[in-house]
Structures are given as C-alpha cells and as structure tokens.
Amino acid sequence: MTSAEMAQSPEAGTRTRRVHELIARQAAERGDAPGLIDSDGRVLSHAEYHAAIEEMAVLLRDRAVGPGDRVLIVAENCAAAALAIFATSRLDAIAVPVNARMTGPELERITAHAAPRTILYTSHVSPEARAHAQAAGAAEVTTTTGSLGIATGPAGAPEPGPEGPERVAVILYTTGTTGDPKGVMLTHANLLFAGASSAAMRAMVLGDRIYGALPLTHVFGLASMLMAGASCGACVQLETRFAPDRLLAALKDGATVLPAVPQMHALLMKHTASLGLDRLEGAKLRYVSSGAAPLDPAWKRKAEAFYGLPLQNGYGMTESTAGVCGTRNPIGTPDVSVGPALPGIEIRIDPAASDAEGVGEIHTRGPHVMKGYYRNPEATAQVIDAEGWLKTGDLGRIDAEGRLHVVGRCKELIIRSGFNVYPPEVEAALNDHPCVVQAAVIGRSRGGNEEVLAFVQCTDPVPEPATLKAHVSERLSSYKRPSKILIVDRLPAAATGKILKHKLLGTFADRLAELDAEEN
Secondary structure (H helix, E strand, C coil), X not given: CCHHHHHHCHHHHHHCCCCHHHHHHHHHHHCCCXXXXXXXXXXXXXXXXXXXXXXXXXXXXXXCCCCCCEEEEEECCCHHHHHHHHHHHHCCCEEEEEECCCCHXXXXXXXXXXXXXXXXXXXXXXXXXXXXXXXXXXXXXXECCEEEEEEECCCCCCCCCCCHHHCEEEEEECCCCCCCCCEEEEEHHHHHHHHHHHHHHXXXXXXXXXXXXXXXXXXXXXXXXXXXXXXXXXXXXXXCCCXXXXXXXXXXXXXXXXXXXXXXXXXXXXXHHHCXXXXXXXXXXXXXXXXXXXXXXXXXXHHHHHHCCCEEEEEEEHHHCEEEEECCCCCCCCCCCCCCECCCCEEEECCCCCCCCCCEEEEEECCXXXXXXXXXXXXXXHHECCCCCEEEEEEEEECCCCCEEEEEEHHHCEEECCEEECHHHHHHHHHCCCCEEEEEEEEEEECCEEEEEEEEEECCCCCCHHHHHHHHHCCCCHHHCCCEEEEECCCCECCCCCECHXXXXXXXXXXXXXXXXXXX
C-alpha cells in the first residue's frame, strides 16, 4: 500500500487526524532523527521539533487562541513559521500564512477578511515582517527559534467546523489579487492526503533532506515540502530567500530532494556556469522536479544534462492542495506532459466545452479539492460543481496514455485573427534559444484583434529582439509569432518564482508606449 493510499485508509484516518499529529508521531518513533533545519542552519530533531510546536501552542493559547480562531502568520521561511502552522493545528485553530513581502494595503485587506485573533510576524528573519510588526505595534516575544512579533487581530467569531480531519486547517490567499481577497480553505484531510501523495510520488523516506526555498505561505511549499516531510519523516531544510549560491552549497552538503520552479533551476545553472561548471558534481541529489510553469523540451534536456537526473514535472494549484498530476519519467524522455493523475485523484477535460483537438478546461475531483473559499459561497459554487468537480480555469488535453498536457489558462488564451494562440507554446519556442532564461507571453487588444506580446529575460550575450523573432519564426506559425518582444532585466514574480503575468502590462507600460509610438 502506498503512503497516498494509507492516507485514505480508515486506519490511517484514526491514527492521524490533524496535521500536527504527523510531527508527534515522528517524535515518538524517531525522535533523534533530524526533522527540520532552520534558515540559520540550526538542526532540530523530531523530538525538538515536537517540543517547539508545543511551546508555540502555549504562546498562542496564552493569547486566547482556541478552536476555529484564525492565526495570521506574516512570514518568510524559517522554523518559527513551520512551528506556528503546526501549533495552530494543535489548538484546532486555523493558520493563515501570508508572505511578509506583501504591501501594507494587501496585508490589511487579508487581515480584515480573515479577522484573525492573533497575528505572528517572523521579524527575526524578514525585514518586511519586522516593518509590518512595527506598523502594527506588535510586542516582541522570545521563543526557542528566535524572537517574533505578536499582535492582537480583529478577532472575528470562531469558525465552526466538524471535529477531526474535515476541519479547516489552513486558509491560503491566492496570488495576484486586486480587489477582494480570496481565501482557499484547506482541511486537515486535504493536507494529510497531499503530504502523503507528494512523499509517495518522490519515494521519500527517513534520511531524505528536502531543500525548502519554496515559500511555506504558498501551497507548493506548504504541501510538497512541509507536509510531505512530516508525512514520511524526511528532514526539511528551510531557506528564507532563494539564492543560487546557497542552493549549490545545500546540494553539496547533502540535500537529496529538490522541488523547485523553472526560475530556480535557471539561476542555479547560470551561477554554476559563472564558476566554470556545466553540470552538478559531488551532490547526493536523487530527485528534482519543476512546477508552477510549463516545461519545454529543450530546457528539460538542458536541466537533465546539468543534474544528471530526470527532471520530473507536475501540475496543481492552491485549490487542489498542490498536486493533481505528476511524472515518474526516466532521464531523457521527450515527455513534457505533467503526467497522469496521482493515485486517488480524477481528472477530465470539460465534456461540454472541448475543441476538435480535445483541448478544454481541466476538471479534477478527489480528496485534494479544497473545502471552498472562505466566507465566499458564491465563488465556491462557481468552481466546484454538485458532483465535486473542481473547475481549474486551465486548458489542457489528455493523451492516449492518460497523461495531462496543460496548454494555458482559459483567461490567457489569445485569439489572433480567429486563431487560438496558447502562450506556453510561444514561451517554449522562445525558451529554446540558448540565451533565454525565461519568457512570458500575453495577449493585448489592438484594433479589434489581439496581438501577441513576449517579455523575455536573457543571459549575456543578450540577443536583439530581431534575433529572437527570427528564432521563433522557424518554430511557430505566423499567427503565433510575437508582434513585439521586450527584453527585460527581470520579470515580475511571486515569492514562489511564478511569473505574475497580470503585472506585465503595468510594469513595462513605458517600454510598450515607446514601441507603439515607433510603429505610428
């Protein structure tokens, strides 16, 4: 029986009903084994990990946190952030982790919506968290893992819920919001399933060390790192902010599992190239994956040559507690799908809206689907139907082997002169150029049509836009080719490394205006 199947079995449900019990179990069974490495390098055994969670629970209980209360955790990766998430579970309260690099107004909107009883700030590792704590007049408290800011929140009424695994454990606010925030409610059952599934897919065991630069305030880091490690007893090495030199050092020091996004891989390869190295040497790394963005064949080949390992791909979203699909490919396979559905999960293409090529909106159903959006039943009903299918908003197709191919976002589909243009296909053509680090493609309405805009981050020597246009002209039909290519120093991105496409037009408005003026 796989660990994913065990997570669904009645015996496992009786044994582990809330996420903090994962650490309690590891402490009882393998207390001396390392469970967490803090961002400053301090190693906590599972026994110390469990004791620190209990200490954090006392701190929260002393602030009157109880069942159904929300605890806002304004954080960047560190042991205290992980402890706060598990300690909140210990009290049957609800953790609301948010990235400390949010602006003040963004944080205020989430605070007003979540109405937490208590707010924690990881001020000892994050200047932004410290600034938010000072603005809130937070008190400073000392814990085993460092000093924290703590403040009283609006303290809305406790959220009612059933006892056990169906109780809401975490609320995650989705990236790139304007207007009203949208909080995704994930239950203990969601997170237990996601952690076990992720550990099983990676064949993780006691003795593995997961490199944890993905933010715990986002579902990829929360489920595929923190919960996966807790599920199988692997050690999670937390990194407050990603830096390629620190990743290289961690890989040489014994990290074995690397869940990452394409930008992290690209920056690591760029860093090692600056050291005169074209491949990773002397590492114990055994599993490497790329998520949160499409994978193109040329880039995949380059990454596999660098690591000497297969680069696994996957698909998920906040509303699906991260994992929906994943690959288990051997090195060198040309497959750039996101793989078949994980055990216990169903996928389909919207039967009412697929095109002649089988492309349509991706739906998924199973124990990974969120409970809903917090205090927003109308929005919940729009994305989860009466049969439990989650409408992802992503476009894809399923091939004859049952593998899912994601081709874009429903809202990002570009219709140019009556033809459908899927941004990932254009991005893959650009990424195939040896000097391109990453590319982002969007559509813009112009004169009753849509034009294709490409924003490209490059390494030295930086090619001219005309060179890139010639490059893609050999790979794309004329209607798919970008009308304009902007070479930029940096693309706007979330803390996860996910490119924030909704910010491209605003970020580069002046550059686009100059190009528009030249055309006229």
